[in-house]
Amino acid sequence: MQYDHILIRYGEMSLKGKNRKHFVAKLYENVKSKLQSFPDIKIKRNRDRMYILLNGEDPQPIMDQIKDVFGIQSFSLAVKVNSTEEEIKAGALFALTKPENVKTFKVSVRRVNKNFPINSQDMNRVIGGHLLRNTEGYQVDVHQPDMEIMVEIRRDGTYITSEKIKGAGGLPVGTTGKSLLLLSGGIDSPVAGYLTMKRGVEIEAIHFHSPPYTSERSKQKVLELAQKLTRFGNKVRVHIVPFTKLQQSLYRQIPEEYGMTVMRRLMLRISEHVAEREDILSFTTGESLGQVASQTMESMNAINEVTNYPIIRPLVAMDKLDIIELSKKIDTYEISIRPYEDCCTVFVPSQPKTRPTREKINELEAKVDFTQELEETLENIETLEFREEHSEQENEFSDLL
Numbered sequence: 001m002q003y004d005h006i007l008i009r010y011g012e013m014s015l016k017g018k019n020r021k022h023f024v025a026k027l028y029e030n031v032k033s034k035l036q037s038f039p040d041i042k043i044k045r046n047r048d049r050m051y052i053l054l055n056g057e058d059p060q061p062i063m064d065q066i067k068d069v070f071g072i073q074s075f076s077l078a079v080k081v082n083s084t085e086e087e088i089k090a091g092a093l094f095a096l097t098k099p100e101n102v103k104t105f106k107v108s109v110r111r112v113n114k115n116f117p118i119n120s121q122d123m124n125r126v127i128g129g130h131l132l133r134n135t136e137g138y139q140v141d142v143h144q145p146d147m148e149i150m151v152e153i154r155r156d157g158t159y160i161t162s163e164k165i166k167g168a169g170g171l172p173v174g175t176t177g178k179s180l181l182l183l184s185g186g187i188d189s190p191v192a193g194y195l196t197m198k199r200g201v202e203i204e205a206i207h208f209h210s211p212p213y214t215s216e217r218s219k220q221k222v223l224e225l226a227q228k229l230t231r232f233g234n235k236v237r238v239h240i241v242p243f244t245k246l247q248q249s250l251y252r253q254i255p256e257e258y259g260m261t262v263m264r265r266l267m268l269r270i271s272e273h274v275a276e277r278e279d280i281l282s283f284t285t286g287e288s289l290g291q292v293a294s295q296t297m298e299s300m301n302a303i304n305e306v307t308n309y310p311i312i313r314p315l316v317a318m319d320k321l322d323i324i325e326l327s328k329k330i331d332t333y334e335i336s337i338r339p340y341e342d343c344c345t346v347f348v349p350s351q352p353k354t355r356p357t358r359e360k361i362n363e364l365e366a367k368v369d370f371t372q373e374l375e376e377t378l379e380n381i382e383t384l385e386f387r388e389e390h391s392e393q394e395n396e397f398s399d400l401l
Contacts, residue, residue, distance in 0.1 A: 001094045003077040006059060007152075007159050008050035008066070011073020011169060020047060027071040027172040033234050034065050034388075049152075051078075051159075063165065068231055070198050071175075072167030076150070078159040083116055088123075088158050089130040092149050095162040096131055096138070104141035105131065109151045116153045127151065171200030173233045178202045179282040179312055180275050182267065183238070185222045185342045188286030188315055190229060190332040191323050195314035196284045197233045204278060205229075205236055206271055208243040208342075218340035223384065228332050230388040239274050240382040246373040253368045257353045261361055264303045266370065272307055273378050282310040288323065289316050298355040305358050 008031070013023045028045045035041060035052070041062065042053040052062060059077055066072060079094060081087040096105055109123040118126065127149065128140055152159045181193040183205040193203050207222045219240065226236045246266060254262045271283055287295045304311065315323055327333040 001079060001090065003059060003079050004054050005078040005080050005159060006052040006054065006062060006066070006075055007078040007161060008052070008075045008167075009073045009164075010048060010050075010071065011167070012171065013071055014048060023071065023172055023175050024050075026175050027069070030069055030071070030172050030174070030234065031066060034069055035062060038062060066167070067165070068168055069172075070168050070170035070200065070232065071172035073169055074164045074167050076161035076164050078161040080157045080159050083113065083153055083158045085118065085126065088151060088153070088160070089127060091158065091160040092127045092131060092151060093134055095149050095160050096147065097135060102146040103137065104139050104145045105147045105149055106140060106142045106145040107131070107149045107151065109153065111153045113153050113155045115155075123151070123153075168198070168232075170198035173197050173200060174202045176200035177282070178204065178278075178280045179284045180239075180271055180278070180280045181205045181284045182271065182286070183207050183222055183225060184286065185218060185225065185336065185340070186286065187327050187333065187336040188288060188291075188323055190225045190286075190336065191326045191330065192284050192286040192312075192314050193229050194232060194326070194330050194332075196312055197229070201282075201284075201312075202233060203229070203236060203284065204239065204280060206239045206241060206274055208241045208267060208270075210244045210247050211242075213244065213247075214341055217338075218342055221335055221338050221340050222342075223386070224335050225332055226384075227386045228330070228335065230386050232330070235385060235387045237278075237383060237385045240384065241270055242377060242380045242382075246370065246377050249368075249370065249373050254364055257351055258356060258361065258364055260352045261299055261302050261356045262365060264299075265306045265361070265365075266374075268303065268307045268309075269374070270377060272309060274381065275309060282312055283307070284312040284314070286315055287313050288318055288320065291320065296354050298357070299353075302356045302358050302361050305361075 013020060013027065016023050024045055024047065028043065028050065031050065032043055038057055040055040041057055042055065044051045063075065066075060079091050081091040092107065107124045107127045109120040109127065111120045111123065132138065147162055150161045176199060179196055179201050181189060181196070181203045183189045183193065197203055205226055209219050223238060226238045229236050247263065250262055250266065251259050287300065289295060289297065324333065327336060
């Protein structure tokens with residue numbers, strides 16, 4: 001006997017009522033895409049479980065892949081047997097005797113197939129007794145066992161597992177709309193993108209690039225971050241905005257201390273054009289309250305004025321150290337700390353205004369006409385698409401590393 005399935009549990013998706021079918025279908029699509037390099041496996045789904053038939057494949061690389069798929073609450077290696085008492089006993093014995101350092105156990109039977117003649121409580125006793133009679137050194141502990149033998153009796157057979165591995169949680173990417181992530185290249189914005197995807201949101205990214213003040217290495221850094229995020233969402237499109245002329249014009253005509261606020265408002269205006277073109281309904285930013293001058297309550301109030309689009313700020317109440325820990329977990333930290341400047345760090349005023357007012361910003365902007373630079377900028381936006389594990393764009397820029 002050997003483990004021949006991976007059993008996937010949905011978690012939060014189970015609460016979606018009439019929309020559950022749509023969520024399950026999207027999760028199935030995402031899992032299938034994630035595991036496309038395993039052509040021999042078969043994936044089957046129903047309303048509350050998904051099953052991967054291994055067909056002889058090594059389960060560990062498959063489990064390593066699905067642990068990043070949002071919408072999966074937990075998963076387990078499982079052995080499938082026919083729903084007869086004798087085969088279920090044999091499967092439970094296999095599940096118990098496999099691991100080392102296990103002294104106590106309990107049995108948890110879930111009888112989904114109500115036609116099975118023995119109810120769940122009686123099956124717990126039947127299986128538990130069988131395990132005690134056919135092993136040595138084990139005891140039953142129903143409160144804090146070293147191992148839980150989980151038995152699910154279903155119409156198509158019985159699945160037996162002994163270890164529950166925590167999944168990524170959240171909702172399947174693509175079930176709750178699309179958002180445009182303002183991706184700067186720093187630590188925060190990739191983490192914001194990750195957390196937004198965890199709530200089922202598909203993301204595209206927009207990056208503001210200001211050569212020669214920002215280098216190709218700075219651009220490459222952002223593209224690598226986008227590539228990293230495909231691990232969680234399969235694909236990420238990146239819109240590269242040539243920001244140099246607009247930024248130069250801004251800092252010639254706007255008082256230095258207000259430059260940061262006006263720049264952020266211009267970014268949102270450009271982002272609105274991209275969002276409208278790409279049918280995107282919100283923005284996502286890596287803003288964390290009080291972190292820098294543009295992230296005070298007053299600054300965010302003044303910046304928000306130029307858009308009616310919802311702005312998702314998943315980091316707004318997080319501490320910096322917590323954000324850094326999360327960036328390490330999703331493997332973006334080492335890229336983010338590379339010391340290449342971005343457009344937010346060039347032309348930095350020595351004393352940026354931390355409490356700008358909408359009235360003052362509107363007064364300053366009324367004296368400047370950015371129309372020509374904005375139109376030229378919008379006409380020259382470059383869009384690249386990244387997909388997990390294969391990216392022509394990554395190869396194109398790899399020589400810059």
